[in-house]
Amino acid sequence: MTHPHRAQAVPHPAPPPPHRPHAIVPPYLLARVAATDHPAFARAAEAAQRTLRGRAPRTRLTLSVEGDTLVAEATPAPDRTISDAQNSTRLPGVVVRREDDPPVADQAVNEAFDGLGATFDLFEQAYDRNSIDGGGLPLHATVHYGREYDNAFWDGARMVFGDGDGEVFTGFTRSITVIGHELAHGVTEHTAGLVYRGQSGALNESVSDVFGALTEQHALGQTADEASWLIGAEIFTDAVEGEALRSMKAPGTAYDDDVLGKDPQPAHMRDFVVTQEDNGGVHINSGIPNRAFHLAATTLGGFAWERAGLIWYRALTSPDLPPTADFAAFAAVTRAAAAGEYGEESEEAAAVRAAWIEVGVQEDDGSGTDGR
C-alpha cells in the first residue's frame, strides 16, 4: 500500500519511530519501484519515475515496513546547486556541488548546501510548502562572493554569501539562521511581496529573521524556551563584544562593541527609529515585530514552528496582507490568521494579540481574556 502525498500542513515533523526502518532509496531500488506496474504502487512508481528523470520538483521517496506491509511515501525534496564566485562579484560563479553530489572539501559549500536543506525541510515539513515558490523551485546559492565581503543577500534569484573580513565577521555560511533568513526572503518575494522600504521592509526583514530562527530550532529540535532567538550567532570573530547580529528575545542587546557600536534595534514602537538610511531602517525597526513573534511563541511554548510559526506563515501567505503593509496591518492579519486557525477564543489568538500590544503596535481594546 502507499501513503498519499501529504496535502495538509503538518504541525510538526514527527520523527519516525525507531521500529520503522526508514531509508532514502538507492538508485537501483528506485528503478525497481519505477518499473512496477502493480496498481497498489502506482503513486510510488510515478514518484520514482519523476525522481529518476531528475525533473523539478524533485521527490524524496521513503520506504518503511509496517508489520508485513511495505510503505512508500513520496515527499518533495530540495534541488540545490551551490556555486563558487571565487572571490569575484560575478554571479553565479562556478558550480561546485549539485543535489546528488557528495560533500566537497570546501566547508562553506557544504554549510550552504546543508543550510538550504534545513530551511527547505522547515517549510516543507511544517507548512507543506515545496521550496521558495511552493512549486519546487530549485535552490541556488553562491559562496565566496567578493573579497572580505561582509554580507549575505538574496538577489531575487539566488542566495549569496561573503566570507567576511576576518576582523569583525567570519564566513556567513557558518550560521544556519543567516541561510534560513536569506531563503525566507525568497519566500516573501513569492508570497506577500512586502515592499523593501519603511515598515513593510522591516516586516520583510522580520519575517526572514522569524523563519531563520525557526529553521535552526526545527533542525535542532528546540522548544521556544530552549532556543537562543539569536540571528547570526556564529559569524562574529572572537574580537567582537557581542553574541549575534540580532536578538529576537531582547532587540537592542545583541552587541555593544567599540568597532560595531551598539545594537540599534528597538523593542517597542515608542523607540521606532525614523531614518532614510538602510531603506528606511529595515534592519533596525524589524526588532519590534521580531519581539512580537518571540513573545507569542514563548507564551504558547513548545515548538515555535508549530503554532506561532504557522500563524506567521498563514499571515505571510494571506491575500489580505498587502505589499505595503505596516506593522499594524501585519498584526491584524496575524490575529485573523490565529483566529481562523485556532478560533477567536483560543489561547493562540490571545497570545498573538497580547504580543502586539506588548510591543506597542496595537492598543489594548479590551477584547482579551484575563490571564492571557
Place this chain on the structure above:
Amino acid sequence: MVAVTRTGGIAGRRREWRVEPPASDVPHWVALIEDCPWDATPTDPAPGADRFVWRIRARCETPTETVERDAELPEPQVEGPWQTLIDEVRGASGPSTA
C-alpha cells in the same frame, strides 16, 4: 570633503569613510566627482534583500566654484566611476566610523 556611507546588508551596520583632501589634491578629487553620473541615479531599491545601500556626498571648493553633490545608490549600481570614487575615498580615509 567627500563622505561615503554604507548602510544595510544583513547586519544593518552603518559605516562611513570621509576624506578632506588638501588644496593641492582638489583638482584630482573634482575630476573623480565629475566623472560620476550624479543626475542618473536610480530611484528604486535593488531587487532582492539585504543589499548594501551607498550614499556619496561631496563638497569641494575650487578658485572658481564650489562643487556639491549628493547621491544614494543601491549596491548593484556601484560600478565604473562610482566604484572608483568609493574606492579612492576608502583608500584615503582612516578606519570607518559607525
